Amino acid sequence: MIFLLALVVIVAVALLVLGFEMFLVLGVPALMIKQFFYGTLPDPVIAQKILGGINHTTLLAIPFFILAAELMGEGQIARRLTGLVKVLVGHTRGGMGYTTIGGSMAFGSVSGSAPATVAAMARMVYPEMRAAGFSEKYTLGLIVSSAETALLIPPSITFIIYGWMTGTSVAKLFVGGLAVGLVLGLAFAVMTAIEARRSGVERGERTSWRDRALAIRDAGWALGMPVIILGGIYSGFFTPTEAAAVSVVYAIFVEGVIFRELTIRKLFELTERAAISTAIIFILLALGGLLSYFITLAQVPAAITGFLEAIHAGPIMFLLIVNVSFLIAGMFIDPNSALLILVPPLYPVALALGIDPVHFGMIVTLNISIGMITPPFGLDIFVASSTLSKPVMTIVSGVWPFIVANLIVLGIITYLPGISTFLPRLVFG
Numbered sequence: 001m002i003f004l005l006a007l008v009v010i011v012a013v014a015l016l017v018l019g020f021e022m023f024l025v026l027g028v029p030a031l032m033i034k035q036f037f038y039g040t041l042p043d044p045v046i047a048q049k050i051l052g053g054i055n056h057t058t059l060l061a062i063p064f065f066i067l068a069a070e071l072m073g074e075g076q077i078a079r080r081l082t083g084l085v086k087v088l089v090g091h092t093r094g095g096m097g098y099t100t101i102g103g104s105m106a107f108g109s110v111s112g113s114a115p116a117t118v119a120a121m122a123r124m125v126y127p128e129m130r131a132a133g134f135s136e137k138y139t140l141g142l143i144v145s146s147a148e149t150a151l152l153i154p155p156s157i158t159f160i161i162y163g164w165m166t167g168t169s170v171a172k173l174f175v176g177g178l179a180v181g182l183v184l185g186l187a188f189a190v191m192t193a194i195e196a197r198r199s200g201v202e203r204g205e206r207t208s209w210r211d212r213a214l215a216i217r218d219a220g221w222a223l224g225m226p227v228i229i230l231g232g233i234y235s236g237f238f239t240p241t242e243a244a245a246v247s248v249v250y251a252i253f254v255e256g257v258i259f260r261e262l263t264i265r266k267l268f269e270l271t272e273r274a275a276i277s278t279a280i281i282f283i284l285l286a287l288g289g290l291l292s293y294f295i296t297l298a299q300v301p302a303a304i305t306g307f308l309e310a311i312h313a314g315p316i317m318f319l320l321i322v323n324v325s326f327l328i329a330g331m332f333i334d335p336n337s338a339l340l341i342l343v344p345p346l347y348p349v350a351l352a353l354g355i356d357p358v359h360f361g362m363i364v365t366l367n368i369s370i371g372m373i374t375p376p377f378g379l380d381i382f383v384a385s386s387t388l389s390k391p392v393m394t395i396v397s398g399v400w401p402f403i404v405a406n407l408i409v410l411g412i413i414t415y416l417p418g419i420s421t422f423l424p425r426l427v428f429g
Contacts, residue, residue: 060245068247069116070274075259076259082121083218084222086099090207108181126143144380146185155247156173168361171428323363326338329371331378374399375396
């Protein structure tokens, strides 16, 4: 058992360091385990686990939400949502900072993708934040960090994958993520208020009530997207998968018929991009499912539980181990791969210790969010660098204060489970 774990870890780390693609980092160790430890296992079983693992209706939400994000990111929906936030809070001291936070949460509520949020928000708010008086480092740090909320504010692709892997209700995860995302956004807002006073950022021009009303009217169709997605799911009218499909139809109608910016050619281009992103994710899910099968077959969760019992470690110590493991993994690999590698051995242990599945999902997702902005390989850092043509080290220097804030919020979410579970229990009983 120990040798099996060591083999998986050594081979995976070696492939990762050598720069192999993540599907090989997941697939090669799994096939080695089969060859050396379960050689009598028929090959059709392997094919069944690879293909059957992703044959789940819940996962249909992923390509739909990815396509919806592409449509809205390239069109007017995301811009009008962000513009509405600016009209409402832009006149306050540090208003552009609040606009960045609120805009990221709004974009996240229709995309579920942190990298897409970084790319979209960076272009829209960077010049205005700098013009408002925020330093370059703080501006870059806030843009990158605020995009994390896209993984927490529903609809979140990370929640969909976690729900598929663990059997946890995706709707409950969405509701719990809304509370956690708001807590994280509030932490960033407090930091922005402090930075605005410290840097002497002036108040923006106050918008008249008439202009605010006009902005709300102009954003009416854009506001319909999160209302339909979230309202449909929370009311029980849609499943998350159905809501994802409806979001695509709605986005095509609004961008093509109402705003008249979506052409047939552009629709094909965006669909192609969404298809490529979907294929990458599903290849990882398929091979990750195979690796998870072998981890379960080898009774790795039972071994971890036995070890924790032997050292008399309870939920507090276990969750600390979970946080450290995910934070380290998030620095080096993408979120989906971190989920596929760590959740299968750790989730059964969490259940055995009485940890609520929704609460555990919030902890996992917040850890992954932090990993996406943490050097040396935080994905969102490089997305911002590419989008704005800024040096990576400049962005890194601006991100560190937000990493500290994230860790504080992580500690609160980890050891105050009611924050994660209150809304799901209130909505679903």
